[in-house]
Amino acid sequence: MSKSAILCVDDEPVVLDSLKIQLKNEFSDTYLYEFAESADEALEVVEELHDENISILVIVSDWLMPGMKGDEFLIQVHHRFPKIIKVMLTGQADNSAIKRAQVEANLHRCLYKPWDGKELIDTIKAGLATL
Structure with missing residues (x-):
């Protein structure tokens, strides 16, 4: 059985x-962990993992990034992979962007930087429990 991944x-x-x-402290090697520094890079990672039959369970994404903003990225992912749990982690997002991600990408939760580690882990676990 192939592993599942969490993308940040x-x-x-x-x-x-x-x-x-x-x-890694919370889930150790239960999942693969992938990291991207932009939405465009993340979309490539999503495609690569899909091609390798590795399912992404959770995406934790910033909102304010160069190029594509996090809400647009999550909406694009949602159109192809609606079951992925989507969490926005931001210090910058405006309410309309958050609302748009909730409506158009089924955003699971928005957390604000600086984030609380326990709250982040609890949010991910709550999301995983819905799968």
């Missing part, structure tokens, strides 16, 4: 490093 998207490497540590 943020243009700040320090944020991705923090997420990596928190996820």
